Amino acid sequence: xxxxxxxxxxxxxxxxxxxxxxxxxxxxxxxxxxxxxxxxxxxxxxxxxxxxxxxxxxxxxxxxxxxxxxxxxxxxxxxxxxxxxxxxxxxxxxxxxxxxxxxxxxxxxxxxxxxxxxxxxxxxxxxxxxxxxxxxxxxxxxxxxxxxxxxx
Amino acid sequence: xxxxxxxxxxxxxxxxxxxxxxxxxxxxxxxxxxxxxxxxxxxxxxxxxxxxxxxxxxxxxxxxxxxxxxxxxxxxxxxxxxxxxxxxxxxxxxxxxxxxxxxxxxxxxxxxxxxxxxxxxxxxxxxxxxxxxxxxxxxxxxxxxxxxxxxx
Amino acid sequence: xxxxxxxxxxxxxxxxxxxxxxxxxxxxxxxxxxxxxxxxxxxxxxxxxxxxxxxxxxxxxxxxxxxxxxxxxxxxxxxxxxxxxxxxxxxxxxxxxxxxxxxxxxxxxxxxxxxxxxxxxxxxxxxxxxxxxxxxxxxxxxxxxxxxxxxx
Amino acid sequence: xxxxxxxxxxxxxxxxxxxxxxxxxxxxxxxxxxxxxxxxxxxxxxxxxxxxxxxxxxxxxxxxxxxxxxxxxxxxxxxxxxxxxxxxxxxxxxxxxxxxxxxxxxxxxxxxxxxxxxxxxxxxxxxxxxxxxxxxxxxxxxxxxxxxxxxx
Numbered sequence: 001x002x003x004x005x006x007x008x009x010x011x012x013x014x015x016x017x018x019x020x021x022x023x024x025x026x027x028x029x030x031x032x033x034x035x036x037x038x039x040x041x042x043x044x045x046x047x048x049x050x051x052x053x054x055x056x057x058x059x060x061x062x063x064x065x066x067x068x069x070x071x072x073x074x075x076x077x078x079x080x081x082x083x084x085x086x087x088x089x090x091x092x093x094x095x096x097x098x099x100x101x102x103x104x105x106x107x108x109x110x111x112x113x114x115x116x117x118x119x120x121x122x123x124x125x126x127x128x129x130x131x132x133x134x135x136x137x138x139x140x141x142x143x144x145x146x147x148x149x150x151x152x
Numbered sequence: 153x154x155x156x157x158x159x160x161x162x163x164x165x166x167x168x169x170x171x172x173x174x175x176x177x178x179x180x181x182x183x184x185x186x187x188x189x190x191x192x193x194x195x196x197x198x199x200x201x202x203x204x205x206x207x208x209x210x211x212x213x214x215x216x217x218x219x220x221x222x223x224x225x226x227x228x229x230x231x232x233x234x235x236x237x238x239x240x241x242x243x244x245x246x247x248x249x250x251x252x253x254x255x256x257x258x259x260x261x262x263x264x265x266x267x268x269x270x271x272x273x274x275x276x277x278x279x280x281x282x283x284x285x286x287x288x289x290x291x292x293x294x295x296x297x298x299x300x301x302x303x304x
Numbered sequence: 305x306x307x308x309x310x311x312x313x314x315x316x317x318x319x320x321x322x323x324x325x326x327x328x329x330x331x332x333x334x335x336x337x338x339x340x341x342x343x344x345x346x347x348x349x350x351x352x353x354x355x356x357x358x359x360x361x362x363x364x365x366x367x368x369x370x371x372x373x374x375x376x377x378x379x380x381x382x383x384x385x386x387x388x389x390x391x392x393x394x395x396x397x398x399x400x401x402x403x404x405x406x407x408x409x410x411x412x413x414x415x416x417x418x419x420x421x422x423x424x425x426x427x428x429x430x431x432x433x434x435x436x437x438x439x440x441x442x443x444x445x446x447x448x449x450x451x452x453x454x455x456x
Numbered sequence: 457x458x459x460x461x462x463x464x465x466x467x468x469x470x471x472x473x474x475x476x477x478x479x480x481x482x483x484x485x486x487x488x489x490x491x492x493x494x495x496x497x498x499x500x501x502x503x504x505x506x507x508x509x510x511x512x513x514x515x516x517x518x519x520x521x522x523x524x525x526x527x528x529x530x531x532x533x534x535x536x537x538x539x540x541x542x543x544x545x546x547x548x549x550x551x552x553x554x555x556x557x558x559x560x561x562x563x564x565x566x567x568x569x570x571x572x573x574x575x576x577x578x579x580x581x582x583x584x585x586x587x588x589x590x591x592x593x594x595x596x597x598x599x600x601x602x603x604x605x606x607x608x
Contacts, residue, residue, distance in 0.1 A: 015494060015509075016331065016487055018324050020205065020377065021270070022506065025320060026212040027186065030179035031472055038471060049530045050478065053172065053471075059222070060178040065215045073324065074505045118173070167342060167357075168335055168481060172474050172529065174354065179472065183320055190319060201378045202326065205319075225476065226353045324509065325574070330516040331490065334483035357476065363526070364482040369519045422477070 001150055004141045005080035005096060009039045013075045024071040029097075030063060033111055036081040037093050044133040055130055058115045061090075065109035066148055069099075076100040083134050084146040089123040090114045091134070094149050108149045153302055156293045157232035157248060161191045165227045176223035181249075182215060185263055188233040189245050196285040207282055210267045213242075216300055217261035221251075228252040235286050236298045241275040242266045243286070246301050260301045305454055308445045309384035309400060313343045317379045328375040333401075334367060337415055340385040341397050348437040359434055362419045365394075368452055369413035373403075380404040387438050388450040393427040394418045395438070398453050412453040457605055460597045461536035461552060465495045469531045480527040485553075486519060489567055492537040493549050500589040511586055514571045517546075521565035522604055525555075532556040539590050540602045545579040546570045547590070550605050564605045 011032060019025040038056075041047040046055050071077055080096040090113060097107040117124045135142060163184060171177040190208075193199040198207050223229055232248040242265060249259040269276045287294060315336060323329040342360075345351040350359050375381060384400040394417060401411040421428045439446060467488060475481040494512075497503040502511050527533055536552040546569060553563040573580045591598060 014491060015324065016329060016490060020319065020322050020324065020326055021209065022324055026215065027179060027182035027320065029215075030182055034179065034472060035470060047530075050528055053529065057173065059219065061219050063178065063181075063215070063217045063219075067211065067213050067215075070211070072506055073509065074503075166339060167476065168338060168483065170476050172471065172476065172478055174476055177472060186320060187318060199378075202376055205377065224354055225357065226351075325513065330519065331483060331486035334486055338483065361477065363523065365523050367482065367519070367521045367523075371515065371517050371519075374515070 001145055002080060002096060004084075004144060005082045005094075006137065006141070007040050007043060007081045009036060009079050009081070010100065011035070011077050011079065013071055013073055013077065015073055018073045022072060024075075026065075026067065029065050029067075029107060029109065032077075032079065032097075033063075033065075033093070033095055033109060036079050036095055037111065040081045040083075040093070044137055046130055046133065057118055058113045060111055061114050062112040063109070064148055065107060067107050069104055069106045071097070071099065071106050077106065082141065083138050084110070085143050086126065086131055086134055086138075088125055089116075091126065092146055094146075096149050096151060105151045108151060110146075110148055153297055154232065154248060156236075156296060157234045157246075158289065158293070159192050159195060159233045161188060161231050161233070162252065163187070163229055163231065165223055165225055165229065167225055170225045174224060176227075178217075178219065181217050181219075181259060181261065184229075184231065184249075185215075185217075185245070185247055185261060188231050188247055189263065192233045192235075192245070196289055198282055198285065209270055210265045212263055213266050214264040215261070217259060218300055219259050221256055221258045223249070223251065223258050229258065234293065235290050236262070237295050238278065238283060238286055238290075240277055241268075243278065244298055246298075248301050248303060257303045260303060262298075262300055305449055306384060306400060308388075308448060309386045309398075310441065310445070311344050311347060311385045313340060313383050313385070314404065315339070315381050315383065317375055317377055317381065319377055322377045326376060328379075330369075330371065333369050333371075333411060333413065336381075336383065336401075337367075337369075337397070337399055337413060340383050340399055341415065344385045344387075344397070348441055350434055350437065359431075361422055362417045364415055365418050366416040367413070369411060370452055371411050373408055373410045375401070375403065375410050381410065386445065387442050388414070389447050390430065390435060390438055390442075392429055393420075395430065396450055398450075400453050400455060409455045412455060414450075414452055457601055457607055458536065458552060460540075460600060461538045461550075462593065462597070463496050463499060463537045465492060465535050465537070466556065467491070467533055467535065469527055469529055469533065471529055474529045478528060480531075482521075482523065485521050485523075485563060485565065488533075488535065488553075489519075489521075489549070489551055489565060492535050492551055493567065496537045496539075496549070500593055502586055502589065513574055514569045516567055517570050518568040519565070520604055521563060523563050525560055525562045527553070527555065527562050533562065538597065539594050540566070541599050542582065542587060542590055542594075544581055545572075547582065548602055550602075552605050552607060561607045564607060566602075566604055
C-alpha cells in the first residue's frame with residue numbers, strides 16, 4: 001500500500017510536543033496531519049500565502065488516527081501523504097508515519113474534507129483549479145484503498 | 153443514545169483555540185477529549201494529582217471524530233462523556249459535544265485506550281481499582297452502542 | 305502589592321500543558337495570561353462573543369514573565385489580574401500566579417497592549433466604552449506600581 | 457547589533473499558529489524561542505535525542521518579547537539566535553526575528569536560564585561540557601549587549 005503514496009515530508013519531534021510520559025502527545029498528530037495537507041497542496045501550487053487561503057475554505061468532517069507505536073522526542077518522522085479519493089465536493093487525505101532509521105510504521109490515519117460555502121453552510125463543488133492538479137498528481141492511484149491505510 | 157451519557161462537563165471556547173476562519177480548530181477537539189477523560193476519571197476519584205498519573209499509564213490506540221457543525225469563539229460547549237465498553241486491557245471513551253443555548257450537536261467521537269506495560273510495550277490487565285469504579289458508574293449502560301455515538 | 309489586584313480567576317493545570325520534565329511548559333504561561341485578560345474584560349462586560357472581538361483589536365507590544373517556582377500537573381493556580389495603567393492608546397495588564405493550598409507565588413508578569421487601527425497599523429485612541437469601565441473598576445489603584453509585580 | 461548573531465534558523469508560519477485576527481498568535485513566539493534554543497544547542501552537538509535531555513535540565517527564569525510588526529500565515533521568518541552571556545549557573549539567549557523577503561525586524565526577545573538541581577531546586581554550576589562549546593562558539597561576542605536586542 002505504501003507505493004500508492006507519492007508525496008512525503010519529514011518532521012523532527014520537538015520538545016514541546018512530548019508529554020510527561022515522554023511520548024508525542026496524541027492530539028499533536030492532528031496538527032501534523034494538517035501540516036501534511038498544507039505541504040501537499042503547496043507542492044501542487046495551490047497554497048502559497050494568505051491570499052491562497054480561500055483554496056482551503058473547506059471543512060474537516062471526519063478524522064481518524066490509529067496509533068501503532070509511540071514517537072519520542074527528537075525522532076525524525078517521515079510522513080507519507082496522498083489523496084485517496086476526490087468527488088464532487090469531498091476528498092480524503094491519508095497518512096502513514098514512519099520513523100527514519102528503523103522505518104517502523106508508527107501511525108496511520110485519514111481526514112475527510114468537504115468543500116463548503118461558508119455563508120450558507122452548504123457543500124459546494126470543488127473548483128477545477130483545485131481538483132484538476134490533484135487528479136493529475138495522483139493519477140491511477142486515485143480511488144484505490146480509501147479509509148485507514150493498511151500496512152502490515 | 154444521549155441518555156446513555158451520565159457524565160458532563162462544560163467548556164467555553166477560548167480565543168486562542170479559534171483559527172483564521174473563525175472556527176474552533178479541528179485538532180483542538182482531541183485536546184478537549186483528553187480533558188473529558190481526565191475529568192471523568194477525577195469524578196471517580198482515580199485522578200487527583202501527579203502521584204495518580206500511573207493510573208492513566210495507558211496508550212491511545214485509536215481516535216475518531218465526526219465534525220457536524222462548527223464551534224466558534226466563546227461558545228459554551230457541553231461535553232457528554234461515557235465509557236462504552238471495558239475489557240481485560242482496553243476501554244473506549246465516547247463523546248458528544250452540544251452547544252449550550254441551541255442544544256445543537258456539534259461533534260461526536262471516541263477514543264480507544266489500551267493499558268500497557270510501559271517497560272515492555274505489552275498490554276496488561278486494567279487494575280481492579282480502576283476498572284471497578286468505571287463498571288459501577290456505567291452500570292447497565294456498559295457494552296451498549298460502542299463506536300461513534302449516533303445522534304440524529 | 306497583592307492588595308492592588310481586585311480580579312481573580314482559577315485554573316487547574318491540565319496534563320497536556322505539562323512537559324517531559326513534569327513542569328508546566330514555559331510558553332503556556334502566555335496562553336494563561338491571555339485567558340486572564342479575556343476574563344477580566346468579560347467581567348466588565350466588554351467581551352461576550354464573536355461580535356465583541358473588535359473590542360480587543362489591539363496589539364500585544366511587550367510581554368514579560370518571571371518564573372519563580374514551577375507549577376505541576378493538577379496544581380490549582382489562582383491568577384491575580386489588574387490593569388496597572390491606561391493611557392491614550394495603551395494599557396498594561398499585570399499578573400501574579402499563586403498556588404492554591406500553600407499560597408506560594410509561582411510567577412509574575414505583564415503584557416503591554418496598544419490599540420491599533422488594523423488597516424493603517426497606526427495607534428488609535430482607546431474607545432471610551434472600553435477605557436471608562438477599566439478606569440472605574442481599578443479606581444485609585446491605577447498608575448500604581450507598573451511593570452513586573454514585586455512580591456516578596 | 458545584528459552582526460553579533462552567528463546562528464540562524466528559518467521557519468514558515470503554519471496555519472494553526474495564526475489567530476482569528478490573521479496574525480501569528482502572541483504566545484507562539486515563546487514556542488519558537490524554544491525551538492531556537494534547541495537548534496542552537498543541537499548545532500553545538502549538545503542536543504541529539506532523549507538521552508541528551510539532561511543537558512537542558514535548566515529552568516527558564518525570565519522571558520521577554522518585544523513585538524514590533526506582526527507575522528502572518530506563510531511568512532518565512534529568519535530567527536537570529538545567540539547566547540549573550542554565560543555565568544556560573546545562568547545564561548541568556550537572545551533572538552531577533554526578521555521576515556524573509558523584506559528583511560523587516562518583526563520581534564526581539566530574550567530568555568534567562570538557570571541550571572538547577574531538579575532534586576533540591578538549588579542552582580548548580582553549568583557543566584563544562586555545555587559551557588565550553590558555547591564560550592568557544594560565541595567568542596568575543598560574549599558579554600556584549602545583554603537584555604533585549606536593540607535594532608533600529
